[in-house]
Each structure stands twice: as C-alpha cells, then as structure tokens.
Amino acid sequence: MRRRFILGALGATLAGATPGISSAAGSIAPTGTIFADTSDRDYRILVGGLPGGRIDRWAHAISLGVQAILSPDALLRVQTAGGRDGVTGANRLQALVAADGHTGALLPGAAPIAYLTGDPRVHFRPGEWIPILAGINPGVIVVRGGLARLAQPSPLRLAAAAPESPDLAAILAFERLGVPISPIFGLRDISAVARAFRLGEADAVLLAGEDIPADMASLQAANGSAICTLGSSDQAGGTRREQRFPALPTVEELASSRRVATLPAPLERAYQAVVAASRLDFILILPRLTPAVSVALWRQAALGAIGQPALQSAAAASAIALTVDSAGLALAPITAPPDALLALRQFLFTRFGWRPN
Structure with a gap:
C-alpha cells in the first residue's frame, strides 16, 4: 500500500508540474537535447x-515523465497486457509490435525469470530487447538466527512464491553458499512471510523492492537477521556490494569466507542470469530493429524523466534505483547461453522435481 500511495502522489505531482500533460506542454527536456519527434502519431x-x-x-508515473520530451505533438498511452508476471506483455511486444519506435514495454523481472526457467508460455527472447530504463531493487537475504544458522545441518526452510519467481535467486544463492534448503512455496507477500517467521514455519527469505528496512524490522522481531545481499553489477560485469546496504557482504563474498566451492560453470552462469532478473523491479524496453534515432529519443526522454525530483523521490521511497545508462548492464547477464539454461532446468528438476507446465 505504501508504494501505491507514493506512485499515486507522484502522478499527481508530475501532472501538476506539467500543465496539459496530454499535449506535452510545459516539460523540461534534458540538457543537450538534439532529438525531437514532431509527428502526431x-x-x-x-x-x-x-x-x-x-x-x-x-x-x-514514467509516462508522465517522458511524454513531453518524447514528442511535443503526440499522446503517450499506457496499455496493460496480461498477468502480473509480464509474459503476455513480452510476447505481444515480440510478435505483434512493429519496431517503428512508437511502442515500448514495461516489464517486471518475473518475465525474464519465466524465460530462464523454460516456461512454455514464453515466446520472447530477452537478448533481442533494447533496454531504455531499468528500476533496480536490492535483494537482501534474511535468516532466522543469522549466520550461525548456516552451520546447522538441518535444511533451511526458505519462504518463496514459486520456483519460477524472483525468489529463484535465493534458491540458487543458498546453493552457492553450500547451505541445504527446503523451500516453502506459495508465500507471495511479506505479510505471509512475516507470519511464517513468527510461527517458526520459515527460516529464510529474500527481501526485494519497496520498504526493505521496515520488512527487515518485522523479521528481526522474529529473530531474523540480514546475512548478505545479491549485490549489484559493476561496469566490468562483476558483482559489488549493494550501495544501499554497504555493511552486508554479497553472496559471493559470503561463499568465499565459508570456503565453499564455486558452482559448475553452466550453473554459475545461470545463477548470475537469475540474480540479474531478480534485481529488476522493472525494465522499459523497445523491440529489436527499432531505428537508432528512436532508441536515442526514448533514452533521452527517460534521462529527463529520472532527473525529475518527484520520480527520484518515489524511487528512493520504494528502494528502487532508476538507471538509463546502466540498463543494458542490468539486462546483459539474462541472455544466458544454452548450457546455462539447461543446467538451471536440470537443477530445478533434480532438486525439487519441478518442471515448467
């Protein structure tokens, strides 16, 4: 509910700051603007x-920020497509949208997770997406009893929504840490997870997205302690500490301190792909073959939008980092090679008897 309020207030703020927003009047373009679309499409x-x-x-919220910069003479319509995991929207962009620069898609990280796990509904390829703007969320792993619990032989009961959800990053993270787990699937929101912690029914969870400090506090009351984060991507394609939680090690750092052997190379690549997808709160993309001038125009508009204080405030309040320049870096690991995809699907089947259906 907190994010709903923040984004609702943001829409009112941006619309108020941009009189006649549907006609794109009154907005401020980024410094150095060199592109402009004067068509009325x-x-x-x-x-x-x-x-x-x-x-x-x-x-x-994003449409209000980009519209005036994107085109001074055209409307920007927002159209929902499909369910919450974004698969239908991604399929529609792949198959039905002309790459003329006039249509983009905003998708959650769950959409590339579906691709990675082999969901038969998927008819898109993230490697063909052109990234414009990414909303990156931190991923914090909380364990009842903290680091000491990792030394116990009994499996950790990991609260998770489903194998084909962003919680897959936590499943693989514990494999990376050499810690046995017993996932409890079907826990899809923090209230259900907090209840399971209080009742002693769950031992671990991956927190991501909005209001992580408050979520951590609710779990700390049930002896939960943050042990590490999924980290964030650096410019070299590696992993660094999450800037919003600099005191917490990354999964890789914690695994190294525990002297745990690395995963087999294909599964390690799958892990990196899943983590990259789980970090995505959302990503704004264009279809492949979109003209370069249109890509530049969308990116220019996105840069202008994320520079607006109202959107910055909404992102900060939701624990989301908005980026245009690093959107490609955030998406790149998701284009995993075939051996990594096979290793991931074999892992899910052999460990949990799970296969997509």
Whole structure:
C-alpha cells in the first residue's frame, strides 16, 4: 500500500508540474537535447502486468515523465497486457509490435525469470530487447538466527512464491553458499512471510523492492537477521556490494569466507542470469530493429524523466534505483547461453522435481 500511495502522489505531482500533460506542454527536456519527434502519431507503453498493479502504476508515473520530451505533438498511452508476471506483455511486444519506435514495454523481472526457467508460455527472447530504463531493487537475504544458522545441518526452510519467481535467486544463492534448503512455496507477500517467521514455519527469505528496512524490522522481531545481499553489477560485469546496504557482504563474498566451492560453470552462469532478473523491479524496453534515432529519443526522454525530483523521490521511497545508462548492464547477464539454461532446468528438476507446465 505504501508504494501505491507514493506512485499515486507522484502522478499527481508530475501532472501538476506539467500543465496539459496530454499535449506535452510545459516539460523540461534534458540538457543537450538534439532529438525531437514532431509527428502526431501516438506513443504507447505496453505494461506487462495487471491494471492498477505495481508495474502499471510505475508505467503511468514514467509516462508522465517522458511524454513531453518524447514528442511535443503526440499522446503517450499506457496499455496493460496480461498477468502480473509480464509474459503476455513480452510476447505481444515480440510478435505483434512493429519496431517503428512508437511502442515500448514495461516489464517486471518475473518475465525474464519465466524465460530462464523454460516456461512454455514464453515466446520472447530477452537478448533481442533494447533496454531504455531499468528500476533496480536490492535483494537482501534474511535468516532466522543469522549466520550461525548456516552451520546447522538441518535444511533451511526458505519462504518463496514459486520456483519460477524472483525468489529463484535465493534458491540458487543458498546453493552457492553450500547451505541445504527446503523451500516453502506459495508465500507471495511479506505479510505471509512475516507470519511464517513468527510461527517458526520459515527460516529464510529474500527481501526485494519497496520498504526493505521496515520488512527487515518485522523479521528481526522474529529473530531474523540480514546475512548478505545479491549485490549489484559493476561496469566490468562483476558483482559489488549493494550501495544501499554497504555493511552486508554479497553472496559471493559470503561463499568465499565459508570456503565453499564455486558452482559448475553452466550453473554459475545461470545463477548470475537469475540474480540479474531478480534485481529488476522493472525494465522499459523497445523491440529489436527499432531505428537508432528512436532508441536515442526514448533514452533521452527517460534521462529527463529520472532527473525529475518527484520520480527520484518515489524511487528512493520504494528502494528502487532508476538507471538509463546502466540498463543494458542490468539486462546483459539474462541472455544466458544454452548450457546455462539447461543446467538451471536440470537443477530445478533434480532438486525439487519441478518442471515448467
């Protein structure tokens, strides 16, 4: 509810700051603007999510920020497509949208997770996406009893939504740490997880997205302690500490301190792909073959949008880092090679008897 309020207030703020927003009047373009679309064709953002849902609310907030810069003479429509995991929206962008620069898609990280796990509904390839803007969330792993619990032989009961959800990053993180787990699937929100912690039914969880400090506090009351983060990507393609939680080690650092052997190379690449997808709160993309001038225009508009204080405040309040320059860096690991995809799917089947259906 907190994020819903923040984004709703943001929409009002941006619309108020931009009189006649539908006609794109009154907005400020980024310094050094060199592109402008003077056509009167409408623009569109396809939303991979439910009407009024989290991704839809972000899409409306972003659309208010980019519209005036994107084109002074055209409307920017937001259109939802499919369920909350974004698969339908991604499929529609791949198959039905002309790459003319007038349609983008805003998708959650769950969409590339579905691709990585071999979901048969998937008819898109993230390697063909052109990234424009990414919303990156921190991933913090909380364990009942903290680091000392990792030394116990009994499996950790990991609270998770499903194998094909962003919680897959936590499943693989514990494999990377050499810690046995017994996932408890079906826990899809923090209230259910907190209840499971209080009742002693769950031992670990991956926290991501909005209001992590408050979520951590609720779990600390049940003896939960943050032990590490998924980290963030550096410019060399490696992993560094999460800037919002600099005191916490990354999974890789913690594994090294525990002297745990690295995963087999294909599964390690799969782990990095899953972590990259789990870090994505959302990503704004264009279809492949979009003209370069249109890509530049969208990126220019996105840079202008994330420079607006209202959008910055909403992102900070939701624990989201907005980036245009590093959107490609955030997406790159998701284009995992075939051996990594096979290793991931074999891992899920041999460990949990799970296969996509």
